[in-house]
Amino acid sequence: MKNNTFNGMTNKYLHLIFFILSITFCNLIYGQNAQVDSLLQLLEQSISETKKEKIHLKLSKVLERTDISKSKEYATLAQSSSNDSIKSEALNQIGRALFYQNNLDSAEVNFQQSIDILKKLGYQNQAASVGISLGAVQLRKGEYKNAVETLLTGAIYFESISDSMNMAKCYSNVSSAFGELGDSKKAIVFGEKALSIFIKKKMIPYQVITLPNLAGEFLKLGDTTMGKTYFMQAEELAKQRNDKFSLARIYNNLGNMYLETNTKKSEEYLLLALKYKNETRNNDGIAILYNNLGYLMLQKNDPEKAISYLKNALPHSSGTNIATTYNNLSDAYIQTKNYQSALKYTQLKNKVSDSISNIENQKAIAEISTKYETEKKEREILNLQNKNLQIDIERRQNRNLLYIAIGLIFIGLISAYGFIKNSRKKRVIAEQQKELEQQKVEKLLKEQELVGIDAMLDGQEKERQRIAQDLHDSLGGKLSALKLFVENMKEKDEVLYEKIKSVLDDSYNDVRNISHQNHVTSMIDHGLIPAVNKVAERLKSTEKLNVEVTNIDLRQKIKTFIEIQLFRIIQELITNTIKHAKAKNVTIQFSEEEDLLNVVYEDDGIGFDINKLSQGIGFSNIKNRIEKINAVITYDSGFDNGTTVIINVPL
Structure with missing residues (x-):
């Protein structure tokens, strides 16, 4: 009974690691909160309904990985839009939230409605992208044929337009499908194809999801070294991003891995996973987590606690996972000598297992049929080649x-x-x-x-x-x-x-x-960053203020008009620092993300009270220049905590 339970869990724990949806942000929690505050301010100032709906969508995307309920709430506000483009995007966001909450049927309906609208509008690329999410839902529901068909159709489309990122997303989900069907070798082939693209593109969030998936498949093949290596890499990357959502999945998998060999370490990982799932209010894979905890309590001869965990798993269980839950409940009631309840759950398990067995038989028949057709075609090709040798001219x-x-x-x-x-x-x-x-x-x-x-x-x-x-x-x-x-x-x-x-x-x-x-146009002949560097060098030479300028990944050419306005804003900020901040160090960082130029200005001065922000000429000039280039500026400061200014400029 123990081996069946463990094998069931091993076959299902990768169910957590589907390559779910695109992630629209990689910022730290602090930056995210600042972005939410900035969007809420814009929402209050907006009059146009269309603009409000677009801001609601942005808020939904920003909150997606930290507060799923709030994310769904904002997406629902945009769903009633008369603009089909906005409506399709809102349906997609609602579907993502429902997916994370494990409400799979409703998620599938919303994704399909979004795809129908996008196809009607002629937005084939966007429709194919939402199709990846639809495939993930079908995969989660155990509809493997539909999932593989949906995902491979998407992969063929993205290959035709050389969209490597979306190709990788399809590969990752196809890898999960083969893992569920028990073909770990094929799962590894597709998973590593996806991982190589994510590494090349430096897309850490996607690596965090794909690495545990591969780790599980290597464990199925008995390669614990590669399995542990991939799990540890995923954990390190998730910790760097403070990604509690991904950490919950990783720790559940690690806990599962140690179920049979180290119960103490297994319990530590599983309780960490439960903690992070509660913090993010995420029910994705919660059934498997409770199942693992229940099985662990059985190992520790604590049937009452095992029953509590396993009953929490039941409302979220399906397929082979619910059969495993019934089986564990039966074992738990046997330990408590409640044989009537044990018999009840044994019968339920047998009923589900019979159903699953039929499905597995269908899969086996399909595999045999495929093999037969392949061999038949190979024989026909061989006969044709022999015939062609005799009638070469024809x-x-x-x-x-x-x-x-x-x-x-x-x-x-x-x-x-x-x-x-x-x-x-x-x-x-x-x-x-x-x-x-x-x-x-x-x-x-x-x-x-x-x-x-x-x-x-x-x-x-x-x-x-x-x-x-x-x-x-x-x-x-x-x-x-x-x-x-x-x-x-x-x-x-x-x-x-x-x-x-x-x-x-x-x-x-x-x-x-x-x-x-004062003659700024001559100073920025070679670009904004070289001009700011010149100012920094002059200030360093005074030995009174150290200014460090860093270009993280800005590659696009910036319009001269925008460069002039940003240069003046930075000059004004430096002037305020020199006059009022009593700072010794200033850092100025330039980066680029999704067609946005991000400028972060920080000093280690005495700071100021943002609620009493001066309305003098300097701040007025900054505000006017920000409006002129359609940018957004955010201030963060406090006494003895220095000052941080974040500027986001559309490129």
Whole structure:
């Protein structure tokens, strides 16, 4: 009875590790909270219903990995949109939340509705992406034929458009399907294909899901070394991201791995998994976790606690997992000498096992049929080859005719594809044009509002440039002339000459520096980051303020207009730090994520009270420049805690 239980669990624990859904963020919890606060502020300021619906969707995505209920709530608010594009995305988000809550039937309905709308709109790529989630649901429900068909159809599509990321997602889920069907070798082949893409793309969240999946398959083949190695790698990556969602799955798998060999270590891992599942309010795989805990309590001769865990598993169990739960309950009641209840659960287990046995028989028949058809085709090919050796001339003629026919069919398919694509494109353009007309009024109002801001900032910039030019041409020239006059004093009083010359040199350099700082267009000829680096080097040379500039992964070319505004904002922030913060160090980081330029400015100064944020010219200028480039800025500061400023700019 123990071996059946353990084997059932081993066959099912990978049920936790489906490659579920795309993850739209990799930020730390602090950054996520700041993003939520920023979106809530935008929501309060928004008047347009369409804009509110889009913000609701963004909030749903941000909260997806930390508060599933809240994520579902915001997605539901966007579902009633009259815009089909927004509605399809909202249905997808609701489906994801239901999937994490283990409400599989409802999740499948929402995913299918989203796909139907996307196909109607002609958004084939988005429809195929949601299809990955649909395949994951079918896989979880044990509908292996439907799951494999859905996922391989998606893989073929993504291969045709060279979309390696979505190809990898399909491979990962197909790997899980083969794992469930007991073909660990094929599961490893597809899993490692997916993992290699995720590593190449540096997509850590996807590695965290794929690594335990592979670990389980290696354990099935008896390779504990590779299994443990992959589990440890997954745990390390999840800890780096503080990903409690993934840690719960990993610790459940590790607990399962040690069930038979080290009950103490197994219990530690399983209780950690339960803790993280409760914190994230995630029921994904909760049945297997309770089942593992129940089985562990049976090992420790604590049947009462085992029964408690196993009954918690029942509402979430299905397939072979519910058979395992019934079996463990029967064993638990035998330990308590409650033979009537033990018999009840034994009968339930046998009933489910008979059903599963029928399914397994169907799979076996299908595999035999496939093998037979394959061998039959191989024999036909061999006969055909022998025949072709006898009538080689006729074969060549037929081959040439076949090439011609294939060429004509290919040309016809290309023509048909072009016609269908053009018709679909026209329909999409017509629908998008309608949406654009609705947005024109909003855009016009916004543009009129920014006219005043543009005029003010342009005036400021021109005045800065005029002052810089005047300083350089007038005062700089006069200082240069004065240096020539002073040369005549060298013979009369060399000491006085050296003093005056030193003061003149310093003055000239100050004028030159001020001129360059105000003439920002010349400073950013080589780009924003080199310009900020120049400012940093000048400040370092004063030995009063250390400024470090880091470019994490910014690759896109930034428009000169945006570079100028960001450079002015950074200058203003540095000025505030020098005047008020009493800081010794400043760090400025540039990074890029999903067509957003992210700038993080931090100092180690005395900070300030954000609730009493100054409304002076400096902060007013920053606000106006932020609006001008359609950016979002967030301040975080407190007394003796320094200041952090986060700027997100659409590229």
